[in-house]
Amino acid sequence: MRQAKLIGASQIGFFHDAPVPEPKPGTARVRIKAVGICGSDKHLFLHGKIGETQISEPFVIGHEAMGVVDAVGEGVVRNLVGRRVAIEPAIPCHHCECCIRGDMNLCLNIRFLGHPPTPGAFQEFIIHPADLLEPVPDSVTDAGAVMLEPLAVVVHAFDLGRIRFGSRVAVLGCGPIGLLAVWTARMLQPSVLLATDILDYRLDVAKSLGASHVGNPSRQDIVAHAREITQGKGFDTVIEAATSDDTGEQMTAIAGAGAKILIIGITLSDRISFCHATARRKGLTFFMVRRSRNTLKRSLELMPEFAKIESSLVSHQGRFEDSERLLTTASSYSDGVIKAIVQV
Numbered sequence: 384m385r386q387a388k389l390i391g392a393s394q395i396g397f398f399h400d401a402p403v404p405e406p407k408p409g410t411a412r413v414r415i416k417a418v419g420i421c422g423s424d425k426h427l428f429l430h431g432k433i434g435e436t437q438i439s440e441p442f443v444i445g446h447e448a449m450g451v452v453d454a455v456g457e458g459v460v461r462n463l464v465g466r467r468v469a470i471e472p473a474i475p476c477h478h479c480e481c482c483i484r485g486d487m488n489l490c491l492n493i494r495f496l497g498h499p500p501t502p503g504a505f506q507e508f509i510i511h512p513a514d515l516l517e518p519v520p521d522s523v524t525d526a527g528a529v530m531l532e533p534l535a536v537v538v539h540a541f542d543l544g545r546i547r548f549g550s551r552v553a554v555l556g557c558g559p560i561g562l563l564a565v566w567t568a569r570m571l572q573p574s575v576l577l578a579t580d581i582l583d584y585r586l587d588v589a590k591s592l593g594a595s596h597v598g599n600p601s602r603q604d605i606v607a608h609a610r611e612i613t614q615g616k617g618f619d620t621v622i623e624a625a626t627s628d629d630t631g632e633q634m635t636a637i638a639g640a641g642a643k644i645l646i647i648g649i650t651l652s653d654r655i656s657f658c659h660a661t662a663r664r665k666g667l668t669f670f671m672v673r674r675s676r677n678t679l680k681r682s683l684e685l686m687p688e689f690a691k692i693e694s695s696l697v698s699h700q701g702r703f704e705d706s707e708r709l710l711t712t713a714s715s716y717s718d719g720v721i722k723a724i725v726q727v
Contacts, residue, residue, distance in 0.1 A: 556625025569593030
């Protein structure tokens with residue numbers, strides 16, 4: 384089968400000699416059809432690492448994926464063969480303390496598709512636990528099925544934040560996750576919905592998705608802007624989705640008293656800082672959003688509405704042979720890219 388492997392900084396090599404894997408008990412073999420390029424993929428592509436995870440040999444990345452099940456292993460009773468499925472990439476152990484209490488996304492022994500040592504979806508076939516596959520109807524496009532995974536992360540973040548109807552919400556960073564957060568927040572009819580980014584074309588998309596206000600921190604004071612549009616009250620919820628070292632200070636400065644901060648972004652420095660006095664004085668609550676938590680199927684319920692905005696978010700699609708070019712485009716934020724998807 385074909386594989387695209389990260390072989391060096393910003394380099395993808397193509398291999399054709401890997402055997403097609405056979406499903407083990409409880410698993411299914413998925414013929415991958417499409418893979419999205421995520422922020423973590425960009426970190427791995429550019430730097431060969433993300434956080435404490437480092438790649439030391441040729442490796443298959445990619446975790447935002449969908450495909451068609453073509454075989455199942457012993458013990459799989461679900462009717463999956465021949466069905467298009469979205470893939471939950473986090474593989475919990477089901478035995479540790481976190482799994483037992485229901486926090487599978489925090490599993491102490493978790494394996495994650497496309498993060499070493501677990502190969503990802505930039506290849507023709509993968510073997511995956513059958514219970515982590517979610518069938519999708521024909522009405523959902525392949526690109527929509529790929530977007531289910533990042534949407535599930537956003538839904539989990541909103542679960543954590545318990546964002547109230549009609550509250551004031553700010554989203555810092557308008558990449559795919561941030562824009563999905565803007566779109567999801569709009570459903571709660573916030574009284575003020577601010578979106579920020581350093582790329583104006585992404586702010587235009589944020590406005591089309593329902594942001595009442597936008598701001599570009601490269602040319603305006605976001606803190607002063609936030610103070611003005613909230614009449615000095617600050618935001619009830621701030622969603623940090625920028626993967627930026629600058630937004631740590633911004634998120635606490637624009638938050639109101641008693642606000643919640645939801646941190647989804649992953650910074651290159653693996654550090655985030657903010658003013659302790661500001662956070663303490665306001666009594667802020669911080670939530671570190673770790674992937675998704677049993678929200679993939681619930682996200683599928685949003686697909687009829689998502690279909691109306693899919694073309695606004697999925698900006699680039701290309702063939703398997705275009706993997707390196709699409710990763711380069713996504714990593715350099717060029718050509719108006721928002722979400723790039725590789726068709727395998």
